[in-house]
Amino acid sequence: MCLTMLDFTSPASPIEIKRIHQLFLESLNQDRICYTPHCPYTAINSHVVQKKRVLSQIASNGKFRELRWPDGTLPHRFSSAGINKTDVLSFPGFCGNEGNDCDRKIFSPIEPTKPNETIDFLSYSNQILFSYRATICELHKMDSWISTYHKIISDNTFSKPTRRYYKQHALPEFKKNRRSTLYLKRILESEMKQPSVPNRFTFHVASLPFIEVVGSGVFGAATSLEFIDSKKSTGAAFIHAIPENNFTTLIIGYDNGVKEIEGIPIKSLDKALSDKKMLATVIFTIFIKRIETWGISEKFYQELHATGLDEEILQLIEFYLPVARKSQPFFFDVLGLLEDRKKALLNTDGQDARESFISLVRNEPH
Numbered sequence: 001m002c003l004t005m006l007d008f009t010s011p012a013s014p015i016e017i018k019r020i021h022q023l024f025l026e027s028l029n030q031d032r033i034c035y036t037p038h039c040p041y042t043a044i045n046s047h048v049v050q051k052k053r054v055l056s057q058i059a060s061n062g063k064f065r066e067l068r069w070p071d072g073t074l075p076h077r078f079s080s081a082g083i084n085k086t087d088v089l090s091f092p093g094f095c096g097n098e099g100n101d102c103d104r105k106i107f108s109p110i111e112p113t114k115p116n117e118t119i120d121f122l123s124y125s126n127q128i129l130f131s132y133r134a135t136i137c138e139l140h141k142m143d144s145w146i147s148t149y150h151k152i153i154s155d156n157t158f159s160k161p162t163r164r165y166y167k168q169h170a171l172p173e174f175k176k177n178r179r180s181t182l183y184l185k186r187i188l189e190s191e192m193k194q195p196s197v198p199n200r201f202t203f204h205v206a207s208l209p210f211i212e213v214v215g216s217g218v219f220g221a222a223t224s225l226e227f228i229d230s231k232k233s234t235g236a237a238f239i240h241a242i243p244e245n246n247f248t249t250l251i252i253g254y255d256n257g258v259k260e261i262e263g264i265p266i267k268s269l270d271k272a273l274s275d276k277k278m279l280a281t282v283i284f285t286i287f288i289k290r291i292e293t294w295g296i297s298e299k300f301y302q303e304l305h306a307t308g309l310d311e312e313i314l315q316l317i318e319f320y321l322p323v324a325r326k327s328q329p330f331f332f333d334v335l336g337l338l339e340d341r342k343k344a345l346l347n348t349d350g351q352d353a354r355e356s357f358i359s360l361v362r363n364e365p366h
């Protein structure tokens with residue numbers, strides 16, 4: 001779920017929004033206690049997908065393009081980011097070897113270290129691990145927003161209407177969402193303890209060559225993550241796009257009881273994902289509307305950029321920020337659009353450019 005702009009009706013002035021974003025960035029980078037229950041150690045920064053085996057595969061010269069919101073007043077961008085930097089697609093979730101080594105102990109099955117080891121994407125326990133990490137990443141973001149809201153409320157250099165709005169609307173809303181996400185965390189933890197028990201979640205796996213996209217997130221398949229009754233479906237869904245060995249593997253999962261994902265009925269999901277174009281469409285549609293933690297390779301970015309599709313994706317991300325718009329049906333056929341644009345470029349601009357180039361060369365005095 002994309003939570004950054006739940007407060008799009010905030011009365012904050014542009015200057016205040018900039019300050020709020022700054023406070024949020026400070027909260028994001030604050031030390032955190034490990035999210036493992038009862039573990040007292042400080043969390044280290046870890047990547048939402050493995051750096052060594054996954055991010056490094058799509059990087060050119062150690063860099064790729066991460067979706068970023070550089071400033072509270074500026075729109076989202078695909079920023080060039082070095083994968084060796086700890087802040088790229090990463091968050092402080094679990095402790096390292098100076099504590100209980102939770103990060104390594106929990107996630108080692110999806111972070112193979114030996115060269116000939118591969119990740120088993122079809123394993124239910126691994127699918128749960130990817131989803132658990134995405135859920136903790138979301139929880140960490142919520143905690144950062146909640147601490148930001150507390151700072152705004154107690155800082156009287158913010159205007160009265162702004163402080164009132166965050167106290168009466170934003171804070172209660174985020175606290176409610178946090179409770180729901182904590183609840184999802186507990187369900188996932190119980191799945192991790194007893195993987196042989198009838199599975200509460202269902203996952204679909206498909207792979208796609210050519211498109212180098214990476215990301216991982218949790219979102220509310222129906223409306224938002226609001227649930228308390230353990231017998232009911234939480235409505236939570238997960239998406240993980242993991243490039244490895246020249247393929248991008250997509251894992252889509254959901255709490256049983258979810259009826260559709262972005263308008264695709266669950267019973268048609270396998271069929272939709274078996275089609276290369278539709279698979280790319282599903283990935284980009286969900287990433288654009290619902291997920292903040294993702295990026296693309298420099299190579300794929302350049303293709304999108306040459307056809308103007310990078311700007312369109314960014315505009316769509318801005319458009320779909322308000323929660324109320326997320327339920328509007330929308331499909332982003334990235335491969336179809338890319339093909340059409342390439343053809344159009346060759347037939348018109350490309351042709352014109354070549355012709356004018358030829359006539360220029362011919363008419364050039366020797």
Ligand SMILES: [Zn+2]
Pocket residue numbers: 034035036039040041094095096099100101102103
């Ligand atoms: Zn720990």
